[in-house]
Amino acid sequence: MSSEAIGKKDLSRRDLLGLTAIGTATIAGLATLGGSLRLVKPNVHFEESTQFKIGKPENFPEGTVRVFDDKNCFIFSDSDGLYAVSSICTHLGCIVSLTEWGFQCPCHGSKYNPEGHVIGGPAPRSLEWFEINQDVDGSLVVDSAKTVAAGTKYIFT
Amino acid sequence: MDGTKQSGLVKFKDNLFTVKDSLLGSFIRSGAPTSDRSRTAIMFNNFFLHVQTVKTHINTLRPSYTLGMGLIALFLMIIAFISGIFLMVYYNPSIENAFNSVKDINFVVSGGKLMRNVHKWSGEAMIIFVLFHMTRVFYTSSYLRGREFNWLIGIVLLVLTFLLNLTGYMLPWDQLSYWALVIVANIIAAPLEMTDIMGVTKYFDIGGISKELFLGGLVPGKEALNRVYLFHIMLLPAAILIILGVHFWRIRKDGGLTRPDKFDRKDTDTTYITPPDKTGDIFPTYKTYGLMELAKGKTPAVDNDVENTVLSWPNLLIAELAVMMFTLAAVVAYSFYIDAPLKELANPAIPENPAKAPWYFLGLQELVGYSAFMGGQGIPMAALLGLALIPFLDRESEHTGIWFSNKQGLTVTIISFIVGTVGLIGTLAFTIQYGWFRNWWPNIPQIVIVMINPGTIWLGFVMIWSLATIKITGSTRMGAIALFTIFLVSYIILTYTGTVLRGPNWDFFWSQSEWPIH
Incomplete structure (x- = not known):
């Protein structure tokens, strides 16, 4: 039984109370730390919406390449459809630029192919692809908070 | 009755006429430092001086031993603190006003540009001299004999020096600030690389959470600037002051600076040492002394090295004053000719190439x-x-x-x-x-x-x-x-x-x- 086990370990009442006190203090301390960090983590972000309208589908005929500088996003259109690729380098967050062979990051030389797949430099991940939806008014909405698998292309009418 | 009144006024008059002496006497209780006794007393009666010993070992005073590096780093910090307070008069930590207020300081405020240069260069020079100081301490094996923990404190101070510089250049909200903020935030988020490899990012995104706590959001903006400002003007300076206090306190407790076991005086030592009064030794025989404190290490008083120590006033203090004046002059002269950089306003769409x-x-x-x-x-x-x-x-x-x-x-x-x-x-x-x-x-x-x-x-x-x-x-x-x-x-x-x-x-x-x- 438990009393036997305690007797074997020779845990005195004083030690038990001491351990309980230390344990309680540790739990209280961790809870305080967690609560303090929770305060520091904001509940509201005073930032621009991650969703933005880019216009009607007919503005993006096949072969279109558009750069949305202020949204850090490229929009491409090819025979398979429309797709949005992030221009934020996955290494340390600089903005990549479009080249003949893909994307180039100026900060540490990361290179991506036209699908955003890493082909050089220190970037750990491929460029993100964003979800595109069509609003009721017919205009297209990109949501940079929602990433989709690379190669996801959308056809809108 | 009349006589008492009269004498009261006379007393008052006497007190009034001697107020200069009595005020000075209460301020500097040991009197003018004209004898070894008063030079000793001033060191332990003065709050600012008592952190240092009454007598200093000649080895500590040799410029070739310490090179004055730690002292220079301290004075640079004081210069950075004071110049920083002046910058805070005009600086405004909001993304709308930060850049403009720094431009104000640079181009409109009288003496503003010089003050900003002094702040920038003293802070950067601190890095160099903290590293030099660390190098000196290392190559003289001064991290041993009770000083092990002080070496650790020194490393914390080095990190704090880097962090103060880092948070400092994030404040003007120019291109350098903004992209530094982006890059630092992503370095904070870099454990993402590891959690991605392990495939646990969905459940335990420690990198992402740390980044959000640092930025106060998902992208650098007003919350991030506010947090960096809080670090730069309050948390980090408070930390460096307190930890520096512990650093100095431990030097004293460890028996002062290190010195070789076998120490020999050199003829050249006399060039920067004022010999003690010949009229009486520092510890004359007709006086008795009590034990004031126990300090670890070989303090001059318990070692037979006592004949190789000299009074800190004036020998140590004059050297410190010289280093301080040299440091201040060098920083001001450098700042007079070389301007601290200020790039164009932060532009989240275009990083500089290269973004350094x-x-x-x-x-x-x-x-x-x-x-x-x-x-x-x-x-x-x-x-x-x-x-x-x-x-x-x-x-x-x-x-x-x-x-x-x-x-x-x-x-x-x-x-x-x-x-x-x-x-x-x-x-x-x-x-x-x-x-x-x-x-x-x-x-x-x-x-x-x-x-x-x-x-x-x-x-x-x-x-x-x-x-x-x-x-x-x-x-x-x-x-x-x-x-x-x-x-x-x-x-x-x-x-x-x-x-x-x-x-x-x-x-x-x-x-x-x-x-x-x-």
Whole structure:
């Protein structure tokens, strides 16, 4: 039984109370730390919406390449459809630029192919692809908070 | 009745006429420092002076021993504190006003540009002199004999110095500030690389949470600037002041600065030492003394070294005053001619190409160019840990107080210097010439690049080199010398590479004049 086990370990009442006190203090301390960090983590972000309208589908005929500088996003259109690729380098967050062979990051030389797949430099991940939806008014909405698998292309009418 | 009144007024009149003497006497209780006794008394009666001993060892006073490095770092910090308060008069930490208020300081406020330059350059110079101070302490084995923990405190102070500089250049909200904020936030988020590899990011995104706590959001904006400001003007200065207090307090408790066991006076010592009064010794026989405190280490009073100590007033204080005046003059003169940089207003759409941090972080930037996690967190942590453990892994205290320990120490320093220089330049040249794994096998898994890159290979080499030195020489001190020497060499070479040899897209160029138009 438990009393036997305690007797074997020779845990005195004083030690038990001491351990309980230390344990309680540790739990209280961790809870305080967690609560303090929770305060520091904001509940509201005073930032621009991650969703933005880019216009009607007919503005993006096949072969279109558009750069949305202020949204850090490229929009491409090819025979398979429309797709949005992030221009934020996955290494340390600089903005990549479009080249003949893909994307180039100026900060540490990361290179991506036209699908955003890493082909050089220190970037750990491929460029993100964003979800595109069509609003009721017919205009297209990109949501940079929602990433989709690379190669996801959308056809809108 | 009349007589009492009269005498009261007379007393008042006397007090009034002697108010200058009595005020001064209550302020400086020991009187003018004209005798050894009053020079002694002033040191322990004055709050600001009593952190220092009454008598100082001649070895401590020799400029060739300390080089005044720690003292210069302290004065630079004080200069940065005071100039920083002046900048706070006009600076406004909001993304709407920050850049304009710094431009105001630079171009409108009387003396503003000079004050900003002084603040910037004293802060940057602190990095250099904290490193120099650390170098001095290391090569004189001054991290031993009770000073082990103070070495750790010193490393914390080095980190705080870097953080103060880092948060400082984020405040003007120019292009440098903004992209530094972006890059630092992503270095904070770099554990993402590891959690991604392990596939646990969905459940335990420690990198993302840390980044959000730092930025107060998902992208750098007003919350981030507010937090950086809080760090720069309050949390970090408070931390550095308190920890510096502990640093000094421990120096005193450890019996002052280190000195060699066998100390011999030199003729040249007399050039900067005022001999004591000949009329009476500092401890005359007709006086008795009580024990005021027990300090660890060999204090002058308990050692037979007592004849090699001289009064701190004036010998130590005049040296400190000279260093302070030299430091202040140098900072002001430099700031008068060289302006602190201020780039254009932050533009979140266009990073500079190349987007370079200030020079003291460009060694790290070279390393994050291989892997964000290893370069930004893994390797710096390993380097700091290695430095921090030096006093605990090397306990050969017989060399304390002697530059480079002995002849062998000097040899190891020189060989390590050469090996470090050649080895690191070779590693960098190979990487620049032939690229790295991803250039050869484009589909290589990320984990291989994180674990095996030029930075980690160099780290491994330094560890092996230090262990080999310990094995060959049979001395842990020699291993420590090898480790520290290569650390210094690496910092310098990596910084040079990042500063001069890297251009647009972080490509290699011999100099900035070869950069292509972009």
